[in-house]
Amino acid sequence: MLRGLAAIDEIELTAVVNVGDDDRIYGLHLSPDLDTVVYTLAGVHSETQGWGRTDETWNVMDELAGFPLDSTFRLGDRDLALNLYRTTRVSEGATLSEVTGELSKALGVACRVLPVSDDPVRTKVRTAEEWLDFQDYFVRRRHSVTVSEVRFDGVTDARPAPGVLDALSDCDAVVIGPSNPFLSIWPILAVPGVREAMGGKRVMAVSPLIGGAAVKGPLAQLLVSLGYSLDTAGISSTYDDLLTDLVVHRGDEPSIGIGPRVHATDTLIQEPAAAARLASEMISWLR
């Protein structure tokens, strides 16, 4: 969706990105959501893996497999280079938003990409037994456990990164991607000041459901285990009364009246052309 919006010349776009998935693995500062956004906008995101780089090699990971270490979390050689860069710069005192700007520039990304905060926010999920770090849950356990609660450690002390509040309060509209509300959008909205900055704005979300089901990931399980209905109305409820508009996949229109205005179209984005088409429809509806 972001790639589609970025291709429309007439709009000025700022991407505000979740940092709740960030973690320190192999001593490196990982920011998976920021990297997916930057890689996607740079046209080097691996669609086949669903994360990391295209044209990737795995020499470091292949060697690491010879050491007695959990190497479930696989980073390709090119992806590692980016993470070494970020880790070095952060250790030198650069902020995450500065580094993200540098990486965007190095990869030729014109759209402004901002982490929601330069301060650490860490998503944790509660299972029957324990609280898990996000990457333990998502990568190591492949989100196969039932989650009864989600929290964002550090978020009450996190300050919005420079530019985030201005971008949200000065814009004509905020659009929320077809992401997992609990894991990707809630940790953004939970940063103090972010939700307030959107007060009175057009806020349009794209539902991540297709044919009443999640395309990938643990969305369906989370909707159910966290007490929401597994349908478009459930998605809308996860945002409380934040949305003015909700874009849903054709056929997924809610059967009951919900708060936001509903727009139906084909929301399944499998190639750049589909992203471009969805983005222009969204802009038309917002206009």
Next chain:
Amino acid sequence: MLRGLAAIDEIELTAVVNVGDDDRIYGLHLSPDLDTVVYTLAGVHSETQGWGRTDETWNVMDELAGFPLDSTFRLGDRDLALNLYRTTRVSEGATLSEVTGELSKALGVACRVLPVSDDPVRTKVRTAEEWLDFQDYFVRRRHSVTVSEVRFDGVTDARPAPGVLDALSDCDAVVIGPSNPFLSIWPILAVPGVREAMGGKRVMAVSPLIGGAAVKGPLAQLLVSLGYSLDTAGISSTYDDLLTDLVVHRGDEPSIGIGPRVHATDTLIQEPAAAARLASEMISWLR
């Protein structure tokens, strides 16, 4: 030399290794001297590079060159894997000596390899203008500046790693490799207790000079700029009165009487067979 000694079945060998070259680069915990020792004993040290691994690839470094970062310090993909392993384990609370044991095991090294200390010791060299970190001096400036002083930050608080003092005080003899005394041996001897543990021992050093010159590195410049004579007597002096025996290259015998007993042979070690021959000569002299 160590490889030659390790090949002699009848001796029990412990290598006590300098950590003054250790540094944090790209966010990783680097221990170049430990790695050179472990790689050499494992038979995977790159003789052509003089550091790092054989059969190395450079995918990560090639990618890193696209980011605005000083990437003078090059780590191959396999070398990076080892450094990611060490960084991860140290961040989990493992000591450097524990990690070195794990790495030795993973690489099939039987000889016990110990860092002289698990605490940080950082070699700094003074130039006309400033104090430089070791890697800035050695790698980034290719040791091309004149050094007027050497110091080892942290060494007064550094405790010998577990096993180091026992190895030195319980052994039949200590041998000191044909290394740079100032940069590789002094930071070992400066750890409190190390020199004392060798009291009354046979201590045999191998001079790093060949035909009165240094085979590689900044040894010759350092001998001169730090006030020692550029000859075997100068090498001996760098150890004060520690040595009982000094092995020198044939033709480099000191012309004046020096403290330690002098043994002359071919000390130029260019392949494993030469290391084995030198090691058995050393053992014979010690016996």
